[in-house]
Every structure is written in structure tokens, then in C-alpha cells.
Amino acid sequence: MAGSRTRFRRWSLIVLSAAACLALAAAGTGFWSVQRAFPDVEGAVDLPALEGTATVHRDAYGIPQIYADTSEDLFRAQGFVDAQDRFWQMHFNRLTTAGRLSEVFGAEQVETDAYLRTMGWRRVAAQEYALLRPETRAYLDAYAEGVNAYLDRREGGERGLEFTALKALNPDHEVAEWTAVDSLAWLKAMAWDLRGNMQHETERAALLASGIGRDRIEELYPPYPEQEHRPIVEGGVSGGAFHADRDAGAADGDAAPPPRRAAGVLADVGAGLEALPPMLGPESPGLGSNSWVVSGEYTASGRPLLANDPHLGAQMPSVWHQTGLHCTEVTEQCPFDVTGFGFAGLPGVVIGHNADIAWGFTNLGPDVADLYLERIEGQAAVVDGEREPLTTREETVKVAGGEDVTFTVRSTRHGPLLSDAEAAANLRGIGASPPVDSGGDSARKAAEAPGDGYGVALSWTALEPGTTADSIFLLNAADDFASFREAARSFEVPAQNLVYADTDGDIGYQAPGSIPVRGKGDGRWPAPGWDSDYDWRGFIDFDELPVVRNPDRGYIVTANQAAAGSGYEHMLTGDWAYGYRSQRIDTLLAEATRKGGLTTADMAAIQMDNENSGARAVVPHLLRVGAEGAAARGQDLLADWDFQQDADSPAAAFYNAAYSHLLDLTFDELGRDHALDVGSRSWLVVDRLLEEPGSPWWKGGEAEGRDAVLSEALRRAAGELTRRLGDDPAEWRWGELHTLTATHPSLGSSGIAPLEWAFNGTPVEASGGDSTVNATGWEHTEGYAVTTVPSMRMTVDMADLDAARWVDLTGASGHAFHAHHEDQTALWARGETVPMPFTRDAVRERSENVLTLRPAG
Template sequence: MNEQPASAPSLRALLRRAPRGLRWSTYVAAALVLLLVLLLATAAALVRRPVPDTDGELELAGLDAEVEVIRDAYGIPQIYADTDDDLMRAQGFVAAQDRFFEMDFRRHVTAGRLSELFGEEVIETDKYIRTMGWRRVAEEEWALLDTSTRDALSAYAEGVNAYLEQNEPNEIAVEYTILGLSGLDYEPEPWEPADSLAWLKAMAWDLRGNMEDEIDRVLAGLDNPPERVAELYPPYDAGAHAPIVDAGGVVDGVFEQNASGNATRNPRRPAVNDDIVRALTDLRAGLDRMPDLLGRGDGIGSNSWVVDGEHSATGLPLLANDPHLGTSQPGIWMQMGLHCRELSSDCTLESSGFTFAGVPGVIIGHNADIAWGFTNLSPDVTDLYLEQIRGTSWIQDGEEIPLELRTETIKVRGGDDVTLEIRETGHGPLLSDVSDELTTIGDNAATTETTASGDDEYAVSLQWTALQPTTTADAVLALNRASNWDEFRAAASDFAVPAQNMVYADREGHIGYQAPGLVPIRKSGNTGETPAEGWLSANDWTGDYIPFDGLPNVLDPEDGFIVTANQAVIGEEYPYFLTRDWDYGYRATRIRQLLEEEGELSVAEMTSLQLDNANPMAATLVPYLLDIEDLGSDYYDDGQELLASWDFTQPADSAAAAYYNVVWSNLLRLTFHNTLPEEVWPNGGDRWFAVVTQLLRDPRSPWWDDRTTEDVVESRDDILRQALLDARDELTQRQALQPDDWSWGDLHQMDLRHSSLGESGVGPLEWLFNRNGHRVGGGSGIVDATSWDAAQGYGVTAAPSMRMVVSLADFDRSRYINLTGVSGHPGSSHYGDQTELFVDGDYLPWAFSRDAVVEAGEDTLVLTPADDE
């Protein structure tokens, strides 16, 4: 800022000396400033206007009796009612109070209708969603659901719609005010049960598994032989990283903890050419352009573990969970409690935890008897197929089979409607049709197995378990009502997509694990690891799925604890194929190590474990870095010296962690960017830990050689040396000359961005909706899993979306924390009031009993039946 010189005249003096015309102009400027102040005050009022009433009394049509909504100091609602219908109706009403714009935005996403709100820039996303048909599948699920689930979905929708009927759009969300000012004439449509079901498809997309890996294996093989590509996807090391279930097998279709089994596979890699490569490259780029709200399907994971009473200071189990998802503002979860005043056949719910705005019930948490948590099982439930198309048919085994055709119209704000022609083979929709450039991907894609003619085209289809109607919504509410292991497993049997690892604990002292979900059984020609040739039926799915009773599960293991962190579920002797693209187990191994060291854990020790930020790759790599001698000057030695005394942990204020991660980023760049296409440059996560660990043992591996340098063959130490030098220069440029002034948190910042208006590019709107610049520790492949992508920068790309620890001995001693806050209104104090606590590693008390809820209560809203008149 330029300060005014001391001798400068005052504003009053200038006005006295100024000609009348200038003085009048100054008065006008002052009036404009006053007008701006008034406008800002009006804007503040508009921002505050949608913040809901949380105290007093409101009518809610359809209620049978009064419902209480007690909120604590963080706005977390606990709902009390006399019937399940009233609970669900009130839950819908409360969710709409806090988060309706988010709900509305999500349903536009899942229905492929974003263009109606935001114009032609989002047409591509709408095309992908319409092509996959998420909303259509959600509507088909309705008939499959249990009557009680349909009742819950209907009551929830009635509660949402009652709130909409009571409020104008500008009273529902400030986003509607802003969209109205931009010229959009819009009023939210009534909420429908299918809107709730469709959001489960979005979560399945976020957790879909290895679809991008299928493409990446092909792209990595363009300039590298198969054996070198295989080095980029090392086999899972079960000796170093124990699977979730360490014994058992399938006997007569039923998984038994003490049995064994085995199976074989016959992999076959399809032939590809330049046109197919271009198609896959463009498809991957298109998928990467899908909204962040929907997740990337990779680079994410979760931690959960459960310990029995012998390993708990309370004498009963403790259960911990922290799902890792893409970051957003508001976050994906709402904390909420659903309480029947008296349990009966009409009122069956007594659950508390984390729910999705727009979906009835508690998704993760506990009821009066059991607790449960999720991590991504990551089975291979998606396959891309290269398809041979002839006119209105697709070819398989030399026969022409009619394509399934449908036409949809996308309405576009400020533009002409777009007609979308959607084609499907027996495998699934042709995703490549979304891009005009991919409607024909080459005439020489055929292999000797095809009967290609000159008029044939080639396309890419997607087969995915989520594109068929399932009963996952039944599972959510059944979990809320389960009271023991058998009822928990019965609920899990309906959990079709996304397939999850489910951990369990109950007040009787039992702990358990169940792998649920639809996991396809493939014919032997298709391993699911690369796009398959759709013109050969040998590559098809069989049409059957791994039977639920055959999926791995365990009750009360001898170890006394269960750890799931996306590692392999079970060893290779398991007779069914789940996937080969597991997380490589570094987080799981670290958690097991800490559990074994602690022996007996308290709630506080469980929360501390969730915050562990030790980097498992550092212990392997740092000794090699320290062996590099004579960096040339004290300037470069300063960085290396930080590593000599580093304990391998990554708190936000660590200078050594900053240097190490910049070295790691540069090592990956120097080793792989010159040999791999940009689309598959390393993100630096757990798979790359395994890849580089192997390469470090081979100092002359061809991967170390920089292909851009002629007549020079680089070795491992050449690359390590250059990475150390480049990291020192990079940190000097980014942060400071002195290493003591470096910090990992200044590099590794977490931005929480609003999924729509927060991406507008309009500064004041982004300021209003986003909450950016949080300095955090942790990192990729670490228990405190704040992931980052080494190919893009150091900022956080995914993080724990919440954290919870449940005490089965006393639910009121449990602890939880949300990434943001319960409110979706930027004018609310609860929009992000948990974020700083989250960043600092703090937790909130988790009141469950009526006494604890009342004691913590700040506001009480009574919802009353609407007057019949």
C-alpha cells in the first residue's frame, strides 16, 4: 500500500479549495460510496434471508403429531417423532431448510439437466449423464424397493415439498437470488423420490473403481513394452500389507472363515490402433471434465477400523471411520439424529450420524444397538468395451445385433435445445458418442477376429453395475433398523452399488466385517484390466454376480480388531475375481501397526490415530536421498540436511515434509514425464510408492533414463540428485531462501469450493461461497489422507470428508467432526464452523441420549401438524 505523504492536505482542505464543479463531483462520489454501502447491506440481508428458523414453531403438512428438532451450538439437528413417517417427513423438511440448493443442484446433475441452469458450458456433462441414464435407472428402482423404503422416500419428499411451498426461491437459497439477477426465470420443481435414488448413482460414480486404469494401461503401452507397463502396476504385496480377511474360502457357494479355495484367469489384451487410442484419450479427458461434485473415481479411499472390548479401554468395541472424498463447500455430509420417542412397530428408528442431504435415513453412524462404517471395496465393476458398429447394429462373433436406440432432449439456458441420440450395445451405452470427434474412431481398428466392412465404425461402451436397477436404498434404512450381526448382514445383502467394505460393532461386544455389492463374474477372456474387444462374446460378463454368501466376511476375529483402508480384501486363493487394482495397503499397514502398539485404546487414542501423518514412502526413499553426495554447495546441502533429522511425519508446519514432497514430485517428473503420455503422468499416490520402491532396487532400470537427452543414459542416482537440486530451487522460488521458513501446509492447502457458483470466475461470488486456503498436513497414502496430485501441484484433491469414533460402551462418549458444517447457506454461522476444528484435529461431542441432546441443545423447533382448514 502506498501511504500518503505527511504533508499532503486533508480531504476536507481539498474540498474547501476545489472549484464548485469538482466539489459537486466529489459529493456525488461520496453519495455513490454511500449507495454502495447500502447495496452491501442489502446484499448481506439477501444472503442472510434464506437462513432458516430453528427456534419456535412451524407447521408441517402431513404430520400425525408434533415433531421436535433440537439443534446444538453447531446447528446439528436431532429429530424426535412418534412415527417413522413423521421422522422421514421432518428429515426432508430439515434437509431442505439447510441444504435445498445443494439437493436441487445434485438432482440436475444426476438427471443430466445442468444446462437448464448454467447454459452450454455444461452440455458435455449432461450428455455423459444422459447417455448413462442415471435418472432413468433410478426411476426403474422404485418398483424393486421394499414398501417401507418407498414409504420413507415418499414421506421425505413430502417434507421437502412442504418447505418449498412455504418459501419463495429467494427465501430458500441465495443461489436462486443470484441466478435470478443473472436473468434466469426459475422456480424449483417439487422433490420426487427418484431424486433421492439418483444421488446414490452419483456416489457410485465417485467410487467406481478402475475405469481410468483400463484406459491408462493402454496409453502407457504406446511407447513402452508390456513388461515395462507391468512395472507400473505392481502386484499387491500381501506379505507386506495384510488383506482385510487373512483366511477363509468359499465352500459350496458360502464363504467360511476357516476354509480355503483357488481359481485361475486367462488374460488377453485387445489390439488397438491410433484411432482407438485417440478415442480412449479423448474419453478420459471428457471424464476428467465431469464436475468435481461427482468425484474422479481415483485418488480417493477411506479408513475404518474396529477393535473389540479386549483392545478397548471401555471394555466394549470402538469403531472409527473417515471416508476420503473430493472436497467441496458445503461438504457432502450432514450430521443428524433420528429418534423415536418410543420404539414400536410404527416407529422403528433410533439412529445418529452422517446423512446425505436428499436421502432419508443415516448413511454412516450408529443406532441404539450397533455401529457401522464404510470404506470403498473398489471391486472391478466397470468395463470399457471397444465396439464394432455397422449401421444400426453392433457386431459380436460375426453376427449383427440391433443397437438399442433412444433420443433425449437437453434444454439449454440461453441456447437452442440439444437433441442427443443415445446408442447402446449389449454391454452398455456408447460413451464415445458424447464427443462428436469420437462418433467414428477409425476404419483400421479391426483385428483378425472381426468381419469388418468398409462401412463399419468403432466406438467405446461402458458396462457398469450401477446402470441396472438395484435395492441399495433398502439397505440404508435396514442398516438403521438392524440390531445384531444377522440383521446387519441381511441389510448389507441389499447394498448393491457402490460396493463397500462394511465394518460392524454391537453393544454385545461383537465386531465384524462384510463385503457387500454387485461384483460381476467375467468370462475367462476378460480380466477387466484393459478395454475389451466387444465383438468377441468370450469377453462378456457371464450375467451372474458373486453370490452375497460367497463374499468375504468375518465375525470376532482372533486378532481382536479389523482394519479396512482399501487394501486387498482377501488373498489370491479366493475363487472369485474382485480386482487387481487395490490400494497398495500402506495406510492399512500403518493403522495395524499403531493398533498393535497401543494394545488398549481409548476414544481419544482412536481419534489421534485418525490424524497420524507418517509418510510410509519416506522411510524407503530418504536413505537413498541421503546417500547422494556432493550436491555442489551449502545452498543445496541445506535442503538435504533437513531430511537427515526428519521423523517422516507431515504436519502442516514441517519444513522437512515440504522439501521431501517437492523432491518426490520432481523425482516423478524426471523419471516418468519423458516416457509416459501426459494423461497418465504419476499422481504420486500409493501405487507410485510401490512402483518407485521397486525401481530404487534397480539403479540401472530403463525407467531412470531420460529419453530426451541424447548420448546420455541416466541412472537412479542421477535422477535422485537432480530431484534434490530442483526441489531446493523450487522451494526457494515458492516460499523462501531459508529452509527454516518452509512449511508443508503453505504448499499443501485445502480449498473448499462451492460446486456451482464457487466456480463462476466472478470474484465476489467466489469470495461469498468458497472457503479456501486451509493449511493442512498429511498427504497421499497417509492415514491423514489429504491427497494431492503430483502432476498438477501440491493442493489437496481429496480429504477425509468427516471423521467419527463410536464408543459402544457409551454412545454419548463418541466423537465426530464434519469437513465443513451442516448448513449450505453462506449467510449461516454453520456454513463452515467445523472446518477449523477439523483442520486442527479437534472433534465435537456426539450427543445421542435424550438427556445429552437436551443438555447440548441451543435451539428447539417444534413442527406441528398443519391446520386442516
């Protein structure tokens, strides 16, 4: 993880000139340089791309609601408005997905570009375009026309303050026209960050190679606690379950390490993958999301309620862009009347509601990506004793201030050889522990394979062209559960949990996505590519994926827990989130439905629940061991703690410090690179270990034995907080440690103060924590600062769509110093929301600015 955080901190001296330009602008002497990039929000603008007039209403938060007579004009207008607000974000994202960061940031980005070119995200996106419905292609093309209409009107720094820096970094860089493929490529970025358990796959292999036995590794990845934490759906196909035999196809006993050269190749690839910059903001092992729907039987309005808050990286601007898209008259030719959250650069609304239905997403998290250790002989891969020729293509990475890098991408039957990307970047021997193979007899096959040429190939569902873009527009126009499911059928990657509610009173859930059916193995360890028994056999049929409609208990909760229970015939994954968030939401909803009369305010209150459910198993043990001084006073705090991690809680501050030190002391042999996270996985692991005082994990470290480790964790926590927060434990505050700074992905971690001041968000204190319902994740090896967040929050009452509420992490604008750059952040931190108007009268009532977009002439 460290690589992704430091990637943009290594700069050449030329950046200093960019910093000087920005410092002048931010100081006020360059106010014109800043303001000239702000969007036009009043009056009229001529756009040659339009066929008719479009109108853009913006409310007090700058959130656009767009009206047009045709679908194509609606998306042309959306493209123009997205570019007005967020073009640097769009441009940086397309440079990333195309593997072109080196063109701007120089040689330090060659490794990233080599990996992304090897996977070929943009190539796959280009292939997808031809597979899409004609209507979808027309919408994507119209959106691109709107973006390009914006580019035709502005140049250089008029498009954003970042382009002033870009001019200093690389004066020869040219901004190309936007295309439909640029939009489709962003779906690959979304799929990459939500791809499932690949990090666990490489990590397990690395730990095995480091000498930790397989049995002990399995203790770090326990089975999902189905009896304690309810799956999403239960019983039958409309509530199936996942098959929990995680060792299918594997032999008993510890897996043997592969040959040294094979382990080295796997090590390089594992480190290279971890160094890739996350697409949806900083990553965290606790990354997840919440959504739920409640039947009208339990609501004040008599109609369903829906709540959603996806958990993604904390970045500036936010991943999301709030938008309303309205055909002036809804017809078969112009079927859109929808409001919600989308991605700048992609037409349509990803999460939201129309006049008939509402829907929300959380990550399903199935295992859709496998690494294959390949036996390479020359330009062929060995499979079942036969040589299969590799397919090849040439890629050239242009490097600002340096020479172009040309390399060959080779692929096996399983996918592109990521090990070739490492060779292309000339970054061998990064120093990670060598990962291993597939957990069983395949490990011994690796050791016995003839010769010494090895590579690592990636099989990933997103590397095959698909039709997810179709699904977005079908969802936007769906009007009942049948059309909702038909739209979900096309949502191939990333596989998601979709929750549903409609104005007729129905609620539902559907798990869509392309999910592989494996031969041997379970996808938890890198597999032997030379044995075709480990190949994928196809994909689970959509009609066999978990689905439920109007369950008897009257509500559905999805929070990345197991999709279903242990009777389902298909293997989805063995690496779920462990269900603490989902069970807490379930508990709160069960209590609320017994009372009835639920409102959107009640849903918002649940979204802000800060209970650390994992602490319930740990605190009794912390209270019974010996402690002195500040540590003993810290124990007094824990004795009265309600387990809520509010920002002003002294007990939450002390507990999280103690827990962080507890993990360091207990799992010291894992090393920093593979440290256990502070969220749900460690909660379950530590819970089990606390009942096993003789476990080897309590031995051999700086403190010997369970109780000694607990006492030392308390002592270290008290010492740390005394140094940082003062001598009086009653004055310690969780929020003073647990702060959020939304960071600009490309310029916000440069180490250059003017750049960071100009582009990053203002720090705010945060409540919650990793794997709480209010999931403000943090990495304990880096401190307590927030890295992942509920990236937005939305609550919808199907009885009154104008009463829906929403909030974004930052604001509508991506422009530094703009009034709407971070005007929602303080609201977000306090758990507040703003009105989400839908009907035309409600939009007009809240409209602060109106912009008319006219066709030329």
C-alpha cells in the first residue's frame, strides 16, 4: 500500500515552477487565474452540438439539474456540465486508465503505465463499444460531444487550475477530444478497485513463502461467521447461499514454496500491483459499503425507504458528481427522469432514483480475478505438457523529459503476463516477500515443473469486453422489479449488490455480475497455469445468482457480508467482509421496525452509527489485566464506554490506540507489509485468539503471553496519547486523532506545501472508524487519519421523492477555491444532508442559478 501513497510524491524540480504559479494564484495576485476556470451558471451559452435547447438549474450547493427535449441533448448537456465542474478529474482519470501518466509526470509513472497497458483497460473498452446497444452508443457519443463543446470554448488554465500546473510540468502536453471509449474505460477503473480478493490472494502466498505455516495463515482468514452474522438472503435461489468449502481441489497439509525463480516473479508482481494508484481514492482493507431497504409496512409514509452510502477512498474532489437528468416530456424516445450520483466522465446516473424506482449499490466482492503462475518456454506457455504459443502486441509509453519505453505485452490462455510489465518497467527486486502458489498439490507441481522460466498471468472478468454501460441506462429508465432485474442482467463488472424499492411498495435485492466457475481450486491462492484443471469453466448464470423480493421480515441489508448462507451451489468467494457492519444495521433495523413509523431521518441516524462492535470482545480482556498510571485511567474510560466512536470520545481514542498496539505486538512476525488491518477481519481473528491463551501468536514477541501483550498494549497506548493529546485521559478525543483530509489524487501528496494547500480539502475531525456503520477507515501502520469514507449518503422515501436527502463528501465543483469545492464536507462530517429535489416544481423552488444551453444559430 505504501507505493500508491508515495507515487506522486517524487517530483522533478520543474514542479517548483508550478508551485510558484499556484502560490501566486492562491495568494490573490492571481485571482483571475483561479476564477477564469469557474463554470458559467447564468445566462445563455451557444453549443453547436445541441439539436434543441437544454436548461441547467443549480441549487445553493451548485448541484445541476438538467432538462432537455431529447435523450441525446440531455447527455450532451451532461457532458458539458460535467466538464464545467470536473474536467481535470476526467482528464486525469483517462490518462490513468489509458496508461499515459508518464506523458505528464515523467519516468516515475512508467511502472504504473506498463501495468495498465499490459492489462489493456482502454483496449478492452474500445472492444466493448461495438457490443453495446445502439441507444447506449448514441448516449456515449452525445456525452462526448458535450464534453468537446466545453473544450472548444476553453483552453489551458481556463479548464482548471491544475492545467496551469500541467503547463509548467509539460508544456507540450495536448488535451485530446473526449471519446466514448474514454467513458467506458472508467468502468475498468471502477472494476479494478472493486475487484475482490486479489490482495488477499497475493498476501496469503507471500506469507506462506515467508515461512509461516498454512494452518496459521488460515487463522488470519477465518471462515465467514454465518451463525453470528446474517447473510443478505437465505434459502433457495431467491435467497441462495455460497458454497463455503474453501479448500476444494486442494490437498491437505501446508503448501510447499515454488522454486526460487518462480517465487521471485510472483514477489515482483505482487509488489507492483500494490503500488498501482487506486482509481476510486485511497484504498483500505476495510473498504466496503452500506445499503438497505425497508418495507412500507414499517414506515411513517406507508411506502418503502432506501438508504445507501458507498465506502470509497477519501479524495478531492469526491468520486461522485450529483446530477439530475430530466427529459422535458418522458416518452419511449426520451425515457429519462432521474436524479442521483454519477461519475464525471460517464453519462447517466449510477445510484439514485427515477419517478418509479430507487436503487443502491454495495460491492458484492466475488472472486473474479485469479493469478496464474505460468511455465514459460521461449514464446510459449506449457499447458498439460504441451507448448501453447503466446499472443503478443507492442506498447509504447511516452515519457515526459525522457525517452519512450517500448515493450511487448505477452498473454497466455489465462490472460496478460503481468510479470512482463515488471520487466518493462525495469523494476525487479522491489523487496517484497516472495508469494507462492495455489495452496495444496499445485504447490508441489510448481516445485516439480521442468525448466526455470516462470511468468504470472492475470485472469480477470473485466479484461473481457462486456455490457455494463447498457445496464446504467436501463437502470435509469426501469419502472418495476422486472425491468430492474433486466437492467441488472447487463451489469457484468464490477459485480455488485443491488437493492431496490418502488412506489408500488415492493423492495428487493439482486446480485448481478460475471462470476467465474472454476475447475479445481477456489481462487484463494495463485494457481498453476500449466494444469488446465485449474482453468475457469464458464460463468454463473444470472438466474442462479442470489435474488429476493419482499422478504417476510420486511427489510434487506447489504454491507459486503456473505451474499447468502452455506447451502448455495456456487462458490462466490471465501473472502467476504465479516458481517459486523451488516449485523449492526440488522440489529438497529430490527429494533426500529418493532416500533414502526420509520422516516428518512431514522435511516440517516443509522448511517451515522459509530459502534465498534469488535470492541465488545476485546474490552473485557483489557479491563482484567494489570495497568498503572495513565493506562489504568484509560481502563476507567473503557469501563464506562458505550462502544460508540464519536469524535469527542476519550474512550474511543484510548481503545483504538490500544488496539493498534495490540495488533503490532501480537502479529509482529507478519511485518509492516502484511500487517493485519484494524477492521472486521482482525476483529474476528482477535476475538478467537483471546480465548486461546496458548496460541503461538501470543508468543515470541516483545511481550510474552496473552495478558502480557494486553498490558503492554495499554501501556503503549497511554504513553502515545499522553505525548499527543496531553496528561489528562478525560481530555483525549478520538476526532483529534481521526481526521479526514480529502486529498487531490494527482497533486495533493507532492510534499510541496502550496500545491497541497491549493488542491487538498480542509481537515475535519471524523467520528466512526474501520468497519463501523459510519465507516471512516484508517490504516494503523500509518496512524489514525481517515483513508476511506462513506463517499456519499442518500436516503429516499418512495412516498415523496422530493423529500429525499443526500450529501457528497466534498462538493459539486472540482475547482480549487470555488464556493462549491468542499461546501458539503462539514455537513458530511456532522452527519447532515441536504434536500434532493426531483420534481420540476421542487427543482425550480430550490434553483439559485439557471443556464440555458442553445444550439448554434
